[in-house]
Amino acid sequence: MTTANHASEHFFRRLLRGILPLLVWLLHFAFCYGLAATQCTPAAMRAGGPDRTLLGAATVLALLACAWLAWRARGVPARRDAGLLEWAGFLFAVLSLVAVCWNAVPVLLVAGCA
Amino acid sequence: MTAPVSEPLPQQLPNPLPRPEGELERLEDVWRTPRGWRFLSSVNNTSIGLLYIGTALLFFVLAGILGLLIRTQLAVPDNAFLSAGTYNQVFTMHGTVMMFLFAIPVVEAIAVYLLPNMLGARDLPFPRLSAYAYWAYAIGGLAFFCTLFAGLAPDGGWFMYPPLTGTKYSPGLNADFWLLGIGFIEISAIAGAIELIIGILFTRAPGMTLGRMPVYAWAMLVVAVMIVFAFPAVIAGTALLELERAFDMPFFIAERGGDPLLWQHLFWFFGHPEVYIIFLPAAGMVSTMIPTIAGTPLVARRAVIAALVGVGVFSFGLWAHHMFTAGLGVLEMSFVSAASMAVAVPTAIQVFAWICTLWKGSVQRGAPTLFLLGFMFIFVLGGLTGVMVAVIPFDWQVHDTYFIVAHLHYVLIGGMVFPVFAAMYYWIPLINGNRLSETWARWVFWLMFGGFNLSFFPMHITGLLGMPRRVYTYAPDLGWNGLNLLSSVGAFVFAAGVALFAVDAVRTLRRDERRVGNPWNASTLEWLTSEDYGNRSIPRVTATNPLWDQPTLAREVEEGAHYLPQTATGRRETIATSPVGARPTYLLVLPGDGWLPLVAAAGTAGFFLLLTMKLSWLAWTCGLAAIAATIGWLWQSDRAVPQTEAEVASGLTLPVGATGTASHSWWATIIMLVVDASIFASFAFAYLHISMRLQVCPPPGSTLPPLALAWLSAGLLAAGSVLVWLATRSLGRRRLPWLVLAALACAVASFGVDLHGLRAADLAPDASAWAAAVAALAGYQGLHIVLLAILAPYLALRAWRGHLGARSRATLDNIALVWHYTTLQGIAWLSAVRLVPLLMD
Numbered sequence: 001m002t003t004a005n006h007a008s009e010h011f012f013r014r015l016l017r018g019i020l021p022l023l024v025w026l027l028h029f030a031f032c033y034g035l036a037a038t039q040c041t042p043a044a045m046r047a048g049g050p051d052r053t054l055l056g057a058a059t060v061l062a063l064l065a066c067a068w069l070a071w072r073a074r075g076v077p078a079r080r081d082a083g084l085l086e087w088a089g090f091l092f093a094v095l096s097l098v099a100v101c102w103n104a105v106p107v108l109l110v111a112g113c114a
Numbered sequence: 115m116t117a118p119v120s121e122p123l124p125q126q127l128p129n130p131l132p133r134p135e136g137e138l139e140r141l142e143d144v145w146r147t148p149r150g151w152r153f154l155s156s157v158n159n160t161s162i163g164l165l166y167i168g169t170a171l172l173f174f175v176l177a178g179i180l181g182l183l184i185r186t187q188l189a190v191p192d193n194a195f196l197s198a199g200t201y202n203q204v205f206t207m208h209g210t211v212m213m214f215l216f217a218i219p220v221v222e223a224i225a226v227y228l229l230p231n232m233l234g235a236r237d238l239p240f241p242r243l244s245a246y247a248y249w250a251y252a253i254g255g256l257a258f259f260c261t262l263f264a265g266l267a268p269d270g271g272w273f274m275y276p277p278l279t280g281t282k283y284s285p286g287l288n289a290d291f292w293l294l295g296i297g298f299i300e301i302s303a304i305a306g307a308i309e310l311i312i313g314i315l316f317t318r319a320p321g322m323t324l325g326r327m328p329v330y331a332w333a334m335l336v337v338a339v340m341i342v343f344a345f346p347a348v349i350a351g352t353a354l355l356e357l358e359r360a361f362d363m364p365f366f367i368a369e370r371g372g373d374p375l376l377w378q379h380l381f382w383f384f385g386h387p388e389v390y391i392i393f394l395p396a397a398g399m400v401s402t403m404i405p406t407i408a409g410t411p412l413v414a415r416r417a418v419i420a421a422l423v424g425v426g427v428f429s430f431g432l433w434a435h436h437m438f439t440a441g442l443g444v445l446e447m448s449f450v451s452a453a454s455m456a457v458a459v460p461t462a463i464q465v466f467a468w469i470c471t472l473w474k475g476s477v478q479r480g481a482p483t484l485f486l487l488g489f490m491f492i493f494v495l496g497g498l499t500g501v502m503v504a505v506i507p508f509d510w511q512v513h514d515t516y517f518i519v520a521h522l523h524y525v526l527i528g529g530m531v532f533p534v535f536a537a538m539y540y541w542i543p544l545i546n547g548n549r550l551s552e553t554w555a556r557w558v559f560w561l562m563f564g565g566f567n568l569s570f571f572p573m574h575i576t577g578l579l580g581m582p583r584r585v586y587t588y589a590p591d592l593g594w595n596g597l598n599l600l601s602s603v604g605a606f607v608f609a610a611g612v613a614l615f616a617v618d619a620v621r622t623l624r625r626d627e628r629r630v631g632n633p634w635n636a637s638t639l640e641w642l643t644s645e646d647y648g649n650r651s652i653p654r655v656t657a658t659n660p661l662w663d664q665p666t667l668a669r670e671v672e673e674g675a676h677y678l679p680q681t682a683t684g685r686r687e688t689i690a691t692s693p694v695g696a697r698p699t700y701l702l703v704l705p706g707d708g709w710l711p712l713v714a715a716a717g718t719a720g721f722f723l724l725l726t727m728k729l730s731w732l733a734w735t736c737g738l739a740a741i742a743a744t745i746g747w748l749w750q751s752d753r754a755v756p757q758t759e760a761e762v763a764s765g766l767t768l769p770v771g772a773t774g775t776a777s778h779s780w781w782a783t784i785i786m787l788v789v790d791a792s793i794f795a796s797f798a799f800a801y802l803h804i805s806m807r808l809q810v811c812p813p814p815g816s817t818l819p820p821l822a823l824a825w826l827s828a829g830l831l832a833a834g835s836v837l838v839w840l841a842t843r844s845l846g847r848r849r850l851p852w853l854v855l856a857a858l859a860c861a862v863a864s865f866g867v868d869l870h871g872l873r874a875a876d877l878a879p880d881a882s883a884w885a886a887a888v889a890a891l892a893g894y895q896g897l898h899i900v901l902l903a904i905l906a907p908y909l910a911l912r913a914w915r916g917h918l919g920a921r922s923r924a925t926l927d928n929i930a931l932v933w934h935y936t937t938l939q940g941i942a943w944l945s946a947v948r949l950v951p952l953l954m955d
Contacts, residue, residue, distance in 0.1 A: 009694040087416040099456035106448030
């Protein structure tokens with residue numbers, strides 16, 4: 001008799017591995033937006049605007065994480081037996097790297113709350 | 115997910131041929147769709163799907179007529195065809211009906227109709243939930259539309275910004291109809307999303323791994339997950355605005371500590387993902403149709419699937435690009451602007467993959483091809499103007515002008531309406547075997563394509579010339595006259611195309627039924643011969659393009675040589691499979707037709723609409739009828755069938771039903787609780803947002819409830835959860851119902867303590883926005899206690915009547931999940947209320 005054995009498929013572990021780069025982007029985006037919004041509200045107004053050093057550090061960390069994930073998956077395009085998960089991991093790493101880079105531009109160029 | 119895209123065909127088929135006599139007749143009997151007026155009690159996905167699609171298209175036509183009224187009014191300057199007040203109602207209803215009653219429902223409706231067959235399942239896993247979602251939407255939606263005839267339709271724009279929609283500027287019932295009507299239609303959309311997630315993950319044909327799953331199913335999976343996270347924000351938002359209007363809780367009134375921008379955040383946190391919730395299913399359909407019409411597999415299939423997921427995730431970082439002129443900080447806006455450009459990358463991956471597939475293959479020239487090419491032309495233009503408005507200074511220039519009207523119609527009509535029309539030309543043969551006329555199709559296409567561009571392209575220019583949205587008329591000397599007249603002519607040309615399509619569709623559907631076959635030589639399973647019971651047997655899938663790579667599959671399935679060619683238990687069934695590898699796990703017994711979902715839906719719709727009209731007694735009667743019908747429907751479910759095992763193929767015997775984490779209902783409850791937690795998170799965000807606007811928190815004149823009471827409340831909740839946990843381990847014992855009732859006493863006592871704390875702190879909800887936000891959190895917890903007060907006696911009654919057992923314990927397990935969630939939520943709200951002031955100190 002065939003029995004249910006979901007655990008052996010490691011669904012959530014695989015899912016997490018596949019979308020990890022997107023989660024890095026999401027966390028980085030949420031942190032940057034949240035910090036900038038918080039430090040420009042009456043409750044926690046910061047003189048000179050949001051802390052760009054902190055934002056920069058978070059951005060460098062996120063970029064390193066995405067670059068590492070992309071490097072880890074660099075062989076995927078050349079592999080004929082690469083599955084959906086590997087392809088997704090590779091593409092998401094590149095996509096997230098691009099998206100975090102674009103997010104970094106305002107950190108470099110924009111200061112203040114106004 | 116690393117399985118090869120196709121594998122060698124196994125020599126032996128799952129079941130021997132010929133099949134025993136009478137087997138097919140029994141299958142037909144079990145699945146037969148009722149005729150005549152009893153058809154309305156049908157819950158089968160084919161019946162519900164067709165009703166759902168038909169109703170959504172009806173709303174498309176109704177909202178389209180409103181669009182024509184708008185264009186008639188704007189055709190010439192200083193027009194008096196509609197008064198300003200009527201015009202406000204007409205444009206609000208046009209946007210609202212198109213977005214909430216057409217666009218979202220039609221994509222779910224097509225999925226309800228198509229997905230089970232495409233996945234090789236006999237039906238969706240919760241057919242009665244589908245029926246409930248459909249009827250709630252249909253009854254509520256039609257009643258909502260009728261408000262227009264009584265002059266009671268909402269008139270604050272489809273995104274209902276306060277303070278315009280607060281009681282000060284919108285004192286009538288109009289805004290309330292929007293808030294309560296749309297709020298509960300969202301609940302119907304969420305019910306559909308839960309159904310689709312479970313259906314896609316648990317009822318795929320054996321062998322259809324996630325890697326082999328059709329791209330359309332991937333698109334719907336992504337969309338359903340997006341609905342789970344995006345829709346709660348608008349449900350919370352509408353609840354807050356209605357609370358403000360009904361009970362003077364000033365969430366959005368700036369002078370009392372509220373913030374109108376809070377609405378915009380909540381609305382657009384739903385509203386922007388919604389654009390992709392509408393577009394991604396269309397993209398999934400396009401990715402299914404293009405390989406067929408090109409006669410070649412989709413180029414970069416894995417990249418397309420990854421792009422769908424990428425768009426889904428990025429779309430949650432874009433909400434604030436609708437708020438570039440609202441006064442947000444420049445850095446926040448820049449982050450959102452960057453994300454808005456990033457989302458163009460995965461979208462472009464899909465567009466290039468479609469172009470490459472068409473390039474690589476040999477394209478069939480037919481109606482679907484025309485509409486798909488039209489889609490690409492229009493959608494790419496809409497996408498490009500989207501990137502333009504993601505540039506903040508440009509957006510400042512064109513915000514709230516007709517440039518935005520042009521952009522959003524290029525995205526939505528191009529990105530969704532054209533693919534839906536392509537889909538109708540492509541899939542209508544599934545209904546009765548007849549194709550729509552190719553000759554008429556050319557007329558329909560050119561009228562729609564030409565009319566669309568004639569109508570909406572000039573709007574880019576009128577917008578750049580400064581014409582604002584939503585004005586009911588304009589002066590003749592502004593240089594907009596010719597452009598507006600062109601737009602109006604174009605709208606009527608477009609409408610003529612839709613009308614011609616409608617005539618052809620009616621003509622085709624009235625023709626005699628023919629054998630469906632596979633008219634486009636498609637590769638996906640929905641083209642297998644299908645009846646009320648779905649396929650004669652559930653196919654074994656060994657390839658990504660099964661009908662191309664398994665050439666004898668259609669015949670074998672029709673002969674009954676694959677899985678479950680019979681009804682093993684004498685009831686409706688399908689095979690549940692594992693989420694990744696699609697390995698058969700158990701036999702999922704499905705409920706049959708019945709009236710209760712329809713009664714529950716009518717009661718729910720009546721409750722919300724009558725409550726809006728302040729007909730409280732009648733509303734509560736409907737509400738109680740809805741609860742009674744739902745309990746009646748649930749009472750019949752979760753019953754163990756006598757058979758414990760069933761042979762679904764030679765040598766493959768599956769358990770009948772499953773419990774705990776192996777059960778599909780357990781996972782559906784988990785998803786429902788994720789929705790619940792997201793609504794709670796939206797209320798918590800509202801509390802945080804309002805608190806952050808204060809210099810001192812709590813604001814002067816307000817205090818926090820005593821800490822000791824918070825500890826007592828949390829302790830009572832935890833005690834309740836422990837008792838419920840004990841109950842889950844007491845199956846078959848007499849103490850079980852008493853443990854559950856004792857747990858209820860703890861939960862009720864906990865909420866009593868919460869209320870006492872709020873009273874002790876003298877927190878009047880109408881005193882300030884901060885107090886109102888605390889009250890909203892408490893109220894949401896109270897709503898859960900009311901739910902537990904219904905569930906606990908229900909569970910006890912089931913135990914006393916002997917309807918809880920080792921094989922029928924889903925009610926117990928799922929109620930336990932709701933209980934533990936309520937405990938966690940209770941502790942979370944008590945902590946959040948204290949933590950924020952502490953952090954601000």
